[in-house]
Amino acid sequence: MIEGILIGLTTALTLQNILMVMVGCFFGTIIGMLPGLGPMTAIALMIPITYGFDPATGLILMAGVYYGAVFGGSTSSILLNAPGVPGTVATSFDGYPMAQQGKAGKALAIAAWSSFAGGTLSAIYLLFMAPSLSKVSLSFRSPDYFALMILGLTAIAAFSSKGQFLKAMMMVVLGLMLASVGQDSLSDITRFTFSNMNLTDGISFVLVVMATFAMSEALTIILKRNDPTSAAKQVSLTELGSIKINKEERSKMYKTIPRSSIIGFLIGVLPGAGATIASFLAYGMERNVVNDEEKEKFGKGSVNGLSAPETANNAACSGSFVPMLTLGIPGSGTTAVMLGALLGFGVQPGPRLYMTNPEIFWSIIMSMYIGMVILLILNLPLIPYIARILAVPKNYLIPLILFFSVTGIYVMSFNNFDIYLMIGIAVVATFLRLYDFPMPPLILAFVLGGLMEENLRRSLLLSNGSWEFLWDRALTACILLITILIVIWHVYKTMFKKTNN
Amino acid sequence: MNINTTKIISLLFFIFSAFYLYTAYQIQVFAFDENAPFNARTFPIYLGYAGLFFSGLKVVLPEPNTIKVDHKNLEYKKTVILIIIAIIYGATILKVGYFLTTSLFLFSSYYFLGERRWVLMFLLSFPFVAAFMYLLHGILDIYLRDPFLQSIGVMG
Numbered sequence: 001m002i003e004g005i006l007i008g009l010t011t012a013l014t015l016q017n018i019l020m021v022m023v024g025c026f027f028g029t030i031i032g033m034l035p036g037l038g039p040m041t042a043i044a045l046m047i048p049i050t051y052g053f054d055p056a057t058g059l060i061l062m063a064g065v066y067y068g069a070v071f072g073g074s075t076s077s078i079l080l081n082a083p084g085v086p087g088t089v090a091t092s093f094d095g096y097p098m099a100q101q102g103k104a105g106k107a108l109a110i111a112a113w114s115s116f117a118g119g120t121l122s123a124i125y126l127l128f129m130a131p132s133l134s135k136v137s138l139s140f141r142s143p144d145y146f147a148l149m150i151l152g153l154t155a156i157a158a159f160s161s162k163g164q165f166l167k168a169m170m171m172v173v174l175g176l177m178l179a180s181v182g183q184d185s186l187s188d189i190t191r192f193t194f195s196n197m198n199l200t201d202g203i204s205f206v207l208v209v210m211a212t213f214a215m216s217e218a219l220t221i222i223l224k225r226n227d228p229t230s231a232a233k234q235v236s237l238t239e240l241g242s243i244k245i246n247k248e249e250r251s252k253m254y255k256t257i258p259r260s261s262i263i264g265f266l267i268g269v270l271p272g273a274g275a276t277i278a279s280f281l282a283y284g285m286e287r288n289v290v291n292d293e294e295k296e297k298f299g300k301g302s303v304n305g306l307s308a309p310e311t312a313n314n315a316a317c318s319g320s321f322v323p324m325l326t327l328g329i330p331g332s333g334t335t336a337v338m339l340g341a342l343l344g345f346g347v348q349p350g351p352r353l354y355m356t357n358p359e360i361f362w363s364i365i366m367s368m369y370i371g372m373v374i375l376l377i378l379n380l381p382l383i384p385y386i387a388r389i390l391a392v393p394k395n396y397l398i399p400l401i402l403f404f405s406v407t408g409i410y411v412m413s414f415n416n417f418d419i420y421l422m423i424g425i426a427v428v429a430t431f432l433r434l435y436d437f438p439m440p441p442l443i444l445a446f447v448l449g450g451l452m453e454e455n456l457r458r459s460l461l462l463s464n465g466s467w468e469f470l471w472d473r474a475l476t477a478c479i480l481l482i483t484i485l486i487v488i489w490h491v492y493k494t495m496f497k498k499t500n501n
Numbered sequence: 502m503n504i505n506t507t508k509i510i511s512l513l514f515f516i517f518s519a520f521y522l523y524t525a526y527q528i529q530v531f532a533f534d535e536n537a538p539f540n541a542r543t544f545p546i547y548l549g550y551a552g553l554f555f556s557g558l559k560v561v562l563p564e565p566n567t568i569k570v571d572h573k574n575l576e577y578k579k580t581v582i583l584i585i586i587a588i589i590y591g592a593t594i595l596k597v598g599y600f601l602t603t604s605l606f607l608f609s610s611y612y613f614l615g616e617r618r619w620v621l622m623f624l625l626s627f628p629f630v631a632a633f634m635y636l637l638h639g640i641l642d643i644y645l646r647d648p649f650l651q652s653i654g655v656m657g
Contacts, residue, residue, distance in 0.1 A: 052641035166559045167507075170514055173552045177521055180548060184541035191528050191541060192521075222614070223580045396625060399610030402583065406590060407603065407633070411643050419591035423584060430580075434570050435507050453544040465538030 004131070004354070008362025012370055017060050020053070021367055024064020025374050029386060031065075032072025034397070039069035039334045040440070041217055044209040045401070047341050048408035055345035056360045060367040062338050063321075067371045070275060070317055071115050074310055075383060078107045087275030087313040090283040094298065094305035101301055102241050109243040110303060111310045112379045114257060116372050118311030121261040122268070122318035123368040129269075130354070130365065133326040137351040140327070142458035143469040147479035149452045152329050154483045155270070157441045158490045159277060165490050168441045171432075175442035178203055179449025186457065198417040205340040207418055208446050210405045211425035212439045218401040219430040221394065243380060249303045252294075256286055256307045264312030268319020270331065275313040275320075282312030318368055324349055325361060329448070333440030336447045343447075505567050511559035518556055522549025582613045598647030604630045 011017065024046070031042035042065045050058030073088035078095035091111060098107035140148075157168035181192045182202025193199040220226070245253075260282040267278035286308035287298050298305045323331040328350030330336040342349050347357055354361035378386075405426075409418050429439060463469040471477045525545035534540040590606045607626040616622055637643040650656035 049641070052637075052643060166555055166562070169555045170511070170552070170559065173518070173548060173555060174514070176548050177545075177552065180545050187531060187534065187541050189528065189530060189541040191545060192524060219580055219583065222583060223575050223577070225574065225576050393616070395611055395614040395616040396621075398583075398614060399607050400625075402587065402610060403603065403607055406587060406606070410594060410599070411637060411645065414646065416591040416595055419594070420588065423587050423591070427584060432510070435510060435568050437510070456544060457539045460539045460543075461537075463538075 004358055004362045005127075005366065007358050008364075008366035011056050011359045011363035012060065012366040016053075017057055017363070017367065018370065020057055020061040021064040021371050022374050022378075024061045024066075025068040025071075025371060025378055026386075028065035028068020028070075029072035029075070029375075029378065030068075032069030033076045033386075034072075037217055037401075038073070039066050040209070040337055040443070041213045041401075042066075042069045043334060043337050043341075044206070044214050045404045045408065047206050047209070047337075047344075048411050050341060051344065051412070055342065055347045055357070056363045058345060059338065059342065059360060059364055062341060063364055063367055064371050064374070066317055066334060066338075067115075067119060067314065067368075067375055070313055071112070071375055071379060074111045074115065074313075075108065075379075075386075078111060078306075079104060087279055087316070088309070089276070090279040090309035091306065091313070093283065093309075094300070094302045097299065098301040098306065103301070105241040105243040106245065106249075107301075107306060108383050109245055109380060110249070110253065110306050112376055112383075113245065114253065114260075114307040114310035115314040115379075116376045117253075117257045118261045118264055118314035119318060119372040119375075120369060121258065121311075122265040122315035123365060123372070125262075125265045125315075126318050126322060126368070127365055130322055130325055130361075133322060134351045134354050137327050140351070140475070141473070142455040142462070143473060143476040144479065145327075145329070146452065146455040146459055147470070147476045147483070148327060148329050149448050149455070151479050151483045151486075152323075152331065153441065153445055153448065154486055156331075156333070156444050157438075158486050164436055164438070165487075167437050171437055171439065171442040172445040175445025176449045176452070178208060178442075179446045180453070185450060185454060196417075198415065198421075203421065204409075204412065204418065205344065205447065206412060207409055207422050208425060209337055209340065209443060210408055211422045212429040212442060214401055214408075215405045215422060215426035216429035216433060216439075218398045218405070219426060220433055222398055223430060223434070252303045253307045256304050257311045259289070260286065260308040260311035261315040264315025265319040267312070268316030268331070269322045275316040278312040278316035278319075279309035282308040314372075321364065325353060325364070326351060328353070328451070330444060333443050336440075336444040340443075340447045505564060506570070507564060507568060508560055511556045515553060515556040515560060518549055518552025521552060522546065525549050579614060583610060586610055586613065595646075596648065598649035598651070599645045600630055600634055600647050601649045 012021075027046070028039065028042050031037050031045070032039060043062050046062060046065050050061055053061070070087060074091045074095070077088040077092035078099050081092050081096040095107045095111060098104070153172045154169075157172055158165060179202070181199055183190050183200060190200055263282045263285060264275075264278040267281060268275070283305060286304050287295060290298075290304055294302065294304060317334075320330075320332045320335045323329050324335040324339055328339070328348065330339045339349060342360075347353070347360060405422070406419055409422050412418075433439065459469045460466075463472070469476065470480055522545075525542050525548070528542040528545065530540045530542055586606060586609055590602055594602045604627045607630065608622055611622045611625070634645060638645050647656050
């Protein structure tokens with residue numbers, strides 16, 4: 001492991017990679033601040049640029065964007081009560097009341113320190129857990145992988161669908177259908193191309209991400225007459241107050257941060273869960289463990305209430321890298337985008353990644369530490385200035401997002417068919433978003449489509465076409481049992497809610 | 502019968518899945534692969550059935566939380582204009598080139614979204630695209646074909 005850490009440090013500490021982390025954190029913070037534009041959009045916009053670098057640098061840039069976006073979301077939660085990303089909703093419960101009491105600077109400082117501590121602690125957990133899990137996952141076979149993918153897709157559908165499980169499952173199927181366009185990987189037979197040569201290689205992953213996130217989010221903002229920057233115009237971003245944290249507040253944070261980081265990390269590791277669930281769970285748990293006097297302060301500007309979700313959402317970000325790096329199966333929409341980008345680089349994440357490409361594996365982990373330090377340096381003194389970027393008018397912001405989307409696609413393929421296809425998918429995605437059809441399950445399914453078919457092919461060929469492979473191995477059966485339990489739990493929850501209504 | 506839009510979308514998805522399934526059955530596989538446990542059409546066929554199953558359930562099952570979208574408050578005009586501008590962008594970029602097409606795309610998007618600060622609109626289109634083009638072409642070494650700039654001798 002020491003050797004790996006040294007490899008990671010050597011790669012991550014090059015001037016270019018440090019610069020990439022800084023650019024990523026800065027860009028991510030700005031995009032994450034804007035309500036409606038989350039880490040997936042930020043990363044999607046960055047993908048075409050990353051293809052100009054080597055895989056390690058590209059992934060370091062994307063990881064920086066991810067952390068930056070999550071922290072940027074916290075800033076708008078605290079200052080504007082307008083969470084940039086769902087994972088920072090819980091931050092606004094106590095962060096915004098604190099800002100209203102004239103302690104915005106202090107709230108931002110608590111959030112920055114908590115994010116830093118949560119991210120750093122979880123990067124340490126990742127450091128120990130990822131290599132061990134990689135060794136364990138070497139024993140996984142095709143049926144286990146197939147079952148794991150079913151579990152990941154079911155879990156993301158259950159957790160991201162806000163009670164609309166069937167809608168999310170429809171999006172999963174749509175994502176898999178889109179992934180099936182093009183040549184079959186084994187026989188080279190073309191499928192669903194309708195004799196169009198442009199579809200022979202399939203639909204580009206970047207195209208689908210840009211269309212369903214960046215472009216459709218921009219169209220949705222226009223369509224719904226939302227102005228992500230309007231709230232910024234109503235508050236003074238220059239008078240944030242002191243950023244000093246006193247001794248009593250520090251002692252509260254010392255207790256909150258370790259427990260919230262563990263919750264955040266473990267929830268982040270689970271497929272489909274992520275920063276949102278982690279932050280709410282940490283907030284709820286913190287409220288239960290503090291004394292009655294402190295409990296009363298929750299929702300009115302509690303230090304514990306702000307520190308817990310902030311620690312957990314950053315810890316969950318690091319946690320979500322575990323299944324991606326060790327199993328090659330992303331646990332969230334954001335890591336699915338990263339996995340797609342890695343595949344684009346020709347790198348296959350999975351249990352062998354840390355043996356075949358140790359510089360990528362370790363440099364991502366090491367860049368997490370560097371990213372946390374940079375975020376802290378960036379956020380504490382610069383936030384009042386960065387927050388002013390929020391005042392960029394919508395009339396400029398939307399065309400610029402569209403510009404990055406179409407340019408991103410054009411520079412990758414140099415044909416206009418991809419631009420038309422992206423516009424078509426973006427229009428459909430915008431319409432589906434209006435009726436609460438979630439997009440993360442579609443992306444995850446699109447990324448996993450090829451791998452899923454490959455593993456199902458191997459499993460069925462090995463078992464002579466029999467579906468017995470699903471329960472032949474205890475591990476496969478266990479994973480499928482968990483999947484079934486998630487579905488049952490979700491159906492029960494929906495029915496129970498209906499009965500209560 | 503009052504049918505809500507989510508059900509209509511699900512019904513459309515059901516029809517789409519049926520079409521997908523029909524197309525999946527039409528995939529030509531090699532003769533020796535026809536009866537293999539897994540061939541190029543196996544996975545798409547499962548997907549077609551899965552699509553029919555989930556969308557069928559959505560159509561049939563009662564909708565607990567009906568989502569109502571107030572169409573009167575939606576900004577269709579500007580959205581459609583932006584989509585048309587993007588389509589025109591796609592249609593002209595290969596013939597005209599990256600610089601001019603992208604700059605005009607940005608400038609017209611600002612205009613149709615209601616912006617009228619001409620100097621700022623100009624700065625955030627032509628010089629901005631030039632700088633971005635320099636980043637891609639000059640620094641990141643990503644080749645950008647541009648017949649317009651070539652015709653005026655700016656690009657080699």
